[in-house]
Every structure is written in structure tokens, then in C-alpha cells.
Amino acid sequence: MQAAHPGLVQTFPMTAVRLLPGPWKDMAELNRSFLYSLPNDRLAHNFRVAAGLPSDAEPLGGWEAPDCELRGHYVGHYLSACALLYAGSGDAFLLAKANALVAMLAECQAADGYLGAYPTSWYERLRQHTKVWAPFYTYHKIIAGLLDMVEHGGSRVALGMAVRMADWADAYARSFSPDDWQRVLLVEHGGMNEAAFNLYAITGEEKYRELGYRFEHKLIFEPLANDIDRLAGNHANTNIPKIIGAARGRELTGDERYGRIAENFHRIVTEHHAFCTGGTSNGEDWQAADAIASQLGREAEECCCSYNMMKLTRQLYRQRPDPRLFDYYERVLYNVRRGTQDRNGMLMYYVPLQPGMYKTFGTPFKAFWCCTGTGSEEYAKLNDSIYYHDDDAVYVNLFVPSTLAWPERGLQLRQTTKFPAEERITFSFDAAPTRAMALKIRIPYWATSGGSVRINGAAQTLAIRPATYLTLRAAWQAGDVVTVEFPMSLHHSIASDDPQVFAVLYGPLVLAVRLGTAELTTSMIYGGYAPQGEDGYPLPEIDAGDSEDWLERVEASPPYSLQFRSKSRGLSHRLVPLSEIVDERYSVYLRRGSAA
Numbered sequence: 001m002q003a004a005h006p007g008l009v010q011t012f013p014m015t016a017v018r019l020l021p022g023p024w025k026d027m028a029e030l031n032r033s034f035l036y037s038l039p040n041d042r043l044a045h046n047f048r049v050a051a052g053l054p055s056d057a058e059p060l061g062g063w064e065a066p067d068c069e070l071r072g073h074y075v076g077h078y079l080s081a082c083a084l085l086y087a088g089s090g091d092a093f094l095l096a097k098a099n100a101l102v103a104m105l106a107e108c109q110a111a112d113g114y115l116g117a118y119p120t121s122w123y124e125r126l127r128q129h130t131k132v133w134a135p136f137y138t139y140h141k142i143i144a145g146l147l148d149m150v151e152h153g154g155s156r157v158a159l160g161m162a163v164r165m166a167d168w169a170d171a172y173a174r175s176f177s178p179d180d181w182q183r184v185l186l187v188e189h190g191g192m193n194e195a196a197f198n199l200y201a202i203t204g205e206e207k208y209r210e211l212g213y214r215f216e217h218k219l220i221f222e223p224l225a226n227d228i229d230r231l232a233g234n235h236a237n238t239n240i241p242k243i244i245g246a247a248r249g250r251e252l253t254g255d256e257r258y259g260r261i262a263e264n265f266h267r268i269v270t271e272h273h274a275f276c277t278g279g280t281s282n283g284e285d286w287q288a289a290d291a292i293a294s295q296l297g298r299e300a301e302e303c304c305c306s307y308n309m310m311k312l313t314r315q316l317y318r319q320r321p322d323p324r325l326f327d328y329y330e331r332v333l334y335n336v337r338r339g340t341q342d343r344n345g346m347l348m349y350y351v352p353l354q355p356g357m358y359k360t361f362g363t364p365f366k367a368f369w370c371c372t373g374t375g376s377e378e379y380a381k382l383n384d385s386i387y388y389h390d391d392d393a394v395y396v397n398l399f400v401p402s403t404l405a406w407p408e409r410g411l412q413l414r415q416t417t418k419f420p421a422e423e424r425i426t427f428s429f430d431a432a433p434t435r436a437m438a439l440k441i442r443i444p445y446w447a448t449s450g451g452s453v454r455i456n457g458a459a460q461t462l463a464i465r466p467a468t469y470l471t472l473r474a475a476w477q478a479g480d481v482v483t484v485e486f487p488m489s490l491h492h493s494i495a496s497d498d499p500q501v502f503a504v505l506y507g508p509l510v511l512a513v514r515l516g517t518a519e520l521t522t523s524m525i526y527g528g529y530a531p532q533g534e535d536g537y538p539l540p541e542i543d544a545g546d547s548e549d550w551l552e553r554v555e556a557s558p559p560y561s562l563q564f565r566s567k568s569r570g571l572s573h574r575l576v577p578l579s580e581i582v583d584e585r586y587s588v589y590l591r592r593g594s595a596a
């Protein structure tokens, strides 16, 4: 069906964009290995038990263990990840594996339309307000996984299953008075509204649009509709998916109130509740507006929040193609997505900001945290936000080696770059578009020292204005080559609640102070989802003035590609990209002291 507000720019289908060799492709391949490593019978085990079917599979551990109240959630993420990776890379084996898993789940659903890895009695606990973790959170992941199998894998079976799941949820929701239902919605329920709107988009059936509205959590939506920040004290990742649902609802129905809610929320979070990395939350909650220096916790920046803020940013961009949205997206992508997967494809939960903390990663069969799920999806769709288009132009928002095919226009475009390790980005027209069009390249907010543009080797005289698009319109020919360079420089992000506390960035990269490996062991790095039982270090201090020349670039050695050293008196700090730190203590923020 057609969206009421289809947007000013459109996404390309996942099948149109392919990653070329480089670090992004490497991350996707590590993720693929992880997805391959999980046997279907182990993934389906809890569903079969809940449906009263025999299973002799060895149960998975962590949050998929048979006694965990969130069990089953990862299976939904898994279906999404397989569908996305299939669409983005053509991996038919992975699609077949996911289809086989869908068939196993269909057998579990056959009895009464309910599908879950735990019994329906948990929804009665929800009704009675007795303690239960988050049944609809998990329910949402499973429907979303099935819908991704519909959208990207063409599965008719999955569509029938998603419809039955939505109908089951609809009947349950209708059994409450409006006030009682709002009390149910106090418990985390993921993006149930978004899933219902997505099902409405696929089927055109208005009852699913109504179901999307039924999952509107008024306590969260009302203040946002009036541009009031009541986020402090709320669990961050419980609420971001609801706003994604509002943005999706607006896209499909033209609901301007939902548009305001989503836009206000995005501005409030990115301007008042985000660290220099773009990540949000501390201890999983939003804290007071503009609290940064006071919130540098070991459980800061839950990765699910980063995943969902990126998803929301993408959604808003279609309606408001403002390059600054991708300035934010890039911050999150480079600093709290890149670098949250280890060399074996294991994923993180938080990105600690307490000085002296370190990154912790999951283990193959014993984690399955919420962030393992969103991470599995993230690294399966690294190709999905690089390019957009409208009728007249292709928009390039990210500098990632990749190819773009736009068969309706005859266009085949290739982007090659080692960015951010080098500043040059090259676009080659492997096949020319059938008519003149514009190539619109995002000039990042950090490109404050100009830049250069060459077309077929000839320098162009063009203004390089940060946070705008560079627009190159031409009747492009096959073989045309465009080269751009945006020189990076050092800049600061100052904590709003303490002007002496700040972080350093180089271009899009947040730099972290290396704090060594003292008493750091592998079992600590793989020992859980956050560093445990440590007091941390004081914020590293520098005694420099306000200028940025207190840092000099020095030679880096692996695993680091880039290193700076402080020239200030006293201790000399070494700073490297946060995303490249894997097994070393660090601090993202520093304190500016007075000259000794």
C-alpha cells in the first residue's frame, strides 16, 4: 500500500547496495559467522517446550536459558538478522536456514494462534500486575522477525504467522478498559505499535493500524507532543521503540501529532541526553537533562539505545532529509556501533564511560542479551543507510565502500574509500544514469577546514559548507569519477554540566585516553555485561589552555590506526579512536586542570 506521507527521499532496497571489502564488510562477515553458529533446534527449543512439543536440543544460555523470562526474544532478532543479511548479501543458505526455523515455529503456533517461548499465563500476570519481566517486549521481537522474513525473504508462511500473532495481541488488548490497558503499557513492550503499523503497511487492513494506536503509551507520548522533556528517570530502551512506532505511524497515516512526538523526542535526546558519542542512557535510564560529567557510569550507553536511535534517525530522515540527522547517525555508527563487536563477532551490552573501565563482550552460547539481539541486526544491515534518493538525486550519507544499483535509472555507482583512515572518497559511475541527475554528498559537520572536489581529475571550485550537501549535477557518463576529500581536524565536545570536562574528536572519531591493561584479564572482558566491582580511575587531567594544539599526532601501532599524544606538562596521555579499543582500559572524557 502507499504511505500517506511517503517522504521527501526514499530508501533503496537492501538488495541494491553491496558492501565492498573493508572493515564494514569484515564486521558483517563476523556477524554472519555468529548467525551460522547457532543451530535451529537450540533456537527453537523453548518454543517447542512452551507448545508442549518434544525437544531434545541443548538449551541456549544467558537470556535464552529455559528459566529466563526474556527467552525467545533473541529468536525474533535472529530472524530479522538473517532476513537482512540475505537481502544485503544474497546469502541463500542463511535464508534457507531462517525459513526452516520459521517452519519450526509455525508448528509451535499451530495449536491456538499464540506463539512464544513461555506460556500465555504470563500475560495473565501482566493483567493482574504481578511481577513479570516484559512479555510483549519479546512478543514484539518475534513479530518483527517474522515481518522481516516477509519483507526481505518473501515468506508467505511468516506473514500468516505474524497476522495470527497480531490477532492474538489484538484480542488480548481489547479485553481491557482504556485505563487498565494504559497500566499494562507501563511494562516494557518494545515496538508493538511499530510492528502493528508495519503489518498495516503490508496488508492494508485497518485493524492493524488501530492496533498500532492501541499500543500508544500516553504517559510517554503526551509530554512529547507538547515538547516537554519528562524523560529523566525513565528506562531509555523501553521507550525509544515506542517513538519509532510513532514515526512509522506518521509515515503511514499522515498523523502530524505523531510526527511532532517523534521529532521532539529526537531533538530532546540528541541535544540533552546524549554523550559525545551519540549514545544515551546511564544505568539504562535517562538522567537529568544535560547531565554528562555526572553520568559517566560503567553501565552507560546501552547498545540497544544506539541501535534504536539510529533506526529512529533513519525513519525521520525520509520525512526531513536534513544532513545533520546523518551527522548524528555517523557519530553513533563510528563510536558506539563500530567497536562494540570483538574480533570473534561477540557483542557488547554497555559502552562504559567511567574512567578506567573496559569493554566487555558476550560469549557464543551464554549471553543473548537484548544488545546481542539488536547487535545481530545492526551488523546485518550495515549497507542500509549509505544511499537515499529522490526523483532527481542520489544522496550519499555515509562513507562506506559499497556499490549501488538503481536499475530503473540504469545507474551503477561504486564508492571506494578507506575513510576514516584516509580522507579521500571516490565515486565511480560504472553505468551511467539514463538522464541527468545530481549526486548529493553529505558534507559532515566536522569538515570545518574546507575540502576538495575533483571530477575526472579536474579540480572544482565549490563552497564546502559543513552540515550541508555538496550537489553535483551533470549528465553523467559511464567512467566518470568524482573524488572528494574532507580534511579532519581535532575538535571538542564539552560536558554541559561541567565546562572543565570534555572529550576530543578527530573528524567523526571520538578519541579515548589509553589507560593500560593493569589487572585486566580475559575472564573480566568476557565475564558479564558490565565491568564488575571496580572503583574506576579519576578523570585523566590535562593542564592545557583552551587551544587544541596540546595534542600532537604520533605514530600508531596495531591495533590502533591513529594516535595522538598530549604535550601538556605532567603526565603525557595517549589518545586513540574509541572504536579501536578492545582490551584496554580507557577514558572517553578528560578534565581540564589549571596549569601546574
Ligand SMILES: [Zn+2]
Residues within 6 Å of the ligand: 237, 302, 303, 304, 305, 349, 369, 370, 371, 372
Ligand atoms: Zn540492550
